[in-house]
Amino acid sequence: MEPIVQYKEIHKSFGDTHVLKGINLDIRPTEKIAIIGPSGSGKTTIIRLLMTLEEPTDGDIYVAGENLWKMEVKGKMKPANEKHLRSVRKDIGMVFQHFNLFPHKTILDNCVTPLVQVKKMKKDEAVDLSKQMLDRVGLSDKYDAYPSNLSGGQKQRVAMARALVMKPKIMLFDEVTSALDPELVGEVLEVIRDLAEHDEMAMILVTHEMDFALEIADRVLFLDGGVIAESGTADEVINKSENPRLQEFLKRFRKEEV
Amino acid sequence: MTYWSWETFMDAFPIILAGLKITLGLTVVSYALALIVGFVWLVLESTPFRPFNFIIYWIREFIRSTPPIVQIFFLYFAWPMVPYIGTSFTPFVAAMLALGIHFSTYISEVYRSGIESVDKGQWEASTALNFSTRDKWTKIVLPQALPPTIPMLGNYLIILFKEVPLAATIGVVGILSLARSYGAQTWSYIEPLTIVAILFLLLSYPSALLIRKLENKMNRRFEKKQKKVKVVE
Numbered sequence: 008m009e010p011i012v013q014y015k016e017i018h019k020s021f022g023d024t025h026v027l028k029g030i031n032l033d034i035r036p037t038e039k040i041a042i043i044g045p046s047g048s049g050k051t052t053i054i055r056l057l058m059t060l061e062e063p064t065d066g067d068i069y070v071a072g073e074n075l076w077k078m079e080v081k082g083k084m085k086p087a088n089e090k091h092l093r094s095v096r097k098d099i100g101m102v103f104q105h106f107n108l109f110p111h112k113t114i115l116d117n118c119v120t121p122l123v124q125v126k127k128m129k130k131d132e133a134v135d136l137s138k139q140m141l142d143r144v145g146l147s148d149k150y151d152a153y154p155s156n157l158s159g160g161q162k163q164r165v166a167m168a169r170a171l172v173m174k175p176k177i178m179l180f181d182e183v184t185s186a187l188d189p190e191l192v193g194e195v196l197e198v199i200r201d202l203a204e205h206d207e208m209a210m211i212l213v214t215h216e217m218d219f220a221l222e223i224a225d226r227v228l229f230l231d232g233g234v235i236a237e238s239g240t241a242d243e244v245i246n247k248s249e250n251p252r253l254q255e256f257l258k259r260f261r262k263e264e265v
Numbered sequence: 266m267t268y269w270s271w272e273t274f275m276d277a278f279p280i281i282l283a284g285l286k287i288t289l290g291l292t293v294v295s296y297a298l299a300l301i302v303g304f305v306w307l308v309l310e311s312t313p314f315r316p317f318n319f320i321i322y323w324i325r326e327f328i329r330s331t332p333p334i335v336q337i338f339f340l341y342f343a344w345p346m347v348p349y350i351g352t353s354f355t356p357f358v359a360a361m362l363a364l365g366i367h368f369s370t371y372i373s374e375v376y377r378s379g380i381e382s383v384d385k386g387q388w389e390a391s392t393a394l395n396f397s398t399r400d401k402w403t404k405i406v407l408p409q410a411l412p413p414t415i416p417m418l419g420n421y422l423i424i425l426f427k428e429v430p431l432a433a434t435i436g437v438v439g440i441l442s443l444a445r446s447y448g449a450q451t452w453s454y455i456e457p458l459t460i461v462a463i464l465f466l467l468l469s470y471p472s473a474l475l476i477r478k479l480e481n482k483m484n485r486r487f488e489k490k491q492k493k494v495k496v497v498e
Contacts, residue, residue: 058392058393059392060392060393093397096392096395097395099393100394103386103390103393105386106386107384107386107387107390108390109387109390109405109409110409111408111409120404121394121395121396124397125394125395125396125397169394170393170394173395
């Protein structure tokens with residue numbers, strides 16, 4: 008099967024800091040990928056590049072065969088303009104660590120507005136679809152509430168519904184439980200588990216929830232020193248790898264958990 | 266009480282009041298101009314051409330740092346003498362342009378502070394949802410950026426209102442001009458100028474109260490929504 012996303016020799020620097028040093032990665036259309044690694048290893052940067060929130064310093068990213076950051080103008084490759092970015096970006100959705108809900112809009116309107124503005128959907132159709140999705144994440148009693156009335160877990164579920172109504176082919180999760188109180192993590196993971204089991208789309212999770220990542224991911228990537236240091240099924244990465252950095256990372260992580 | 270005559274007061278009042286239309290009119294058109302030009306500064310200062318933005322920044326800084334009365338004089342007396350582009354303005358138009366452009370430099374700072382108060386995550390979320398640049402501004406950023414600036418914008422309206430009498434210096438016949446000519450004709454200055462002060466107070470003070478109220482409302486705007494929803498529950 009053709010990969011839906013391809014990273015080719017991706018480099019990213021912020022000023023003098025070389026964060027990503029040659030990322031190569033193919034993602035299949037239904038694959039669920041978890042990215043783990045020490046903080047500062049560039050996990051989040053990998054998905055932010057795909058969401059076009061950061062521009063790579065070097066290398067190419069392809070989405071469904073289309074070069075994301077470059078476009079062809081009269082036979083030459085030029086930096087992508089906003090129009091090109093929009094045409095490629097439409098298949099990608101993202102959920103953020105800090106939710107980023109629109110505080111001036113109700114929960115329902117948070118979902119309806121992008122459908123109407125971006126997908127040009129009819130209002131009542133958009134409302135139906137949004138309600139359906141909010142029901143799915145367990146928020147059917149909150150349509151008219153504003154984000155400030157919700158708990159962190161509820162906010163994050165709205166953020167997921169808002170991304171899902173857009174029917175992305177690739178969903179990115181950027182440490183979506185890191186800003187939550189521990190007792191609210193479960194409800195958010197439950198929604199992701201449901202998506203992973205029942206939805207066809209590709210998913211990339213950047214997460215510190217190690218056990219969860221290992222449970223739902225088809226493939227686990229260990230990012231270290233700006234490169235993908237280990238890649239394989241959960242079992243391969245956790246139990247069979249002999250990478251000393253990974254062993255150390257896992258050991259420290261287990262210790263923290265106890 | 267030889268210095269104060271109620272008779273003079275009652276005589277002068279309707280004469281001076283007739284100028285209120287001009288004074289208020291000049292305030293409103295200058296303010297409208299300031300609101301528009303304030304936005305133009307913002308756009309001109311954020312083009313992709315850095316040196317151009319820099320030049321605009323200094324022009325704005327220059328206008329802000331010179332007194333409005335100098336600008337009024339310049340537009341009224343000096344502008345007609347500027348070769349090629351110079352034309353003469355009526356006193357009202359010269360005052361409107363000078364005050365409007367002068368205050369636009371403050372208004373533009375207010376807009377900027379409003380826009381900068383919007384969290385970076387709002388931009389990122391609207392990119393992730395693939396909003397067009399236009400929709401990002403009109404649906405997401407401005408609706409959050411503008412309401413908190415309303416009290417500040419209101420304050421500048423009151424300050425501008427109090428600067429409008431400067432236009433009397435080039436002959437705009439507002440309440441101050443009328444009071445002065447009434448004084449010149451009758452040799453009574455106390456009553457007409459007191460009337461001017463009272464008119465300004467009557468208009469400024471309630472506006473200031475209104476703005477304070479708005480400010481409180483803005484500070485509590487998300488709380489309020491919360492309460493409303495709780496009632497529904």
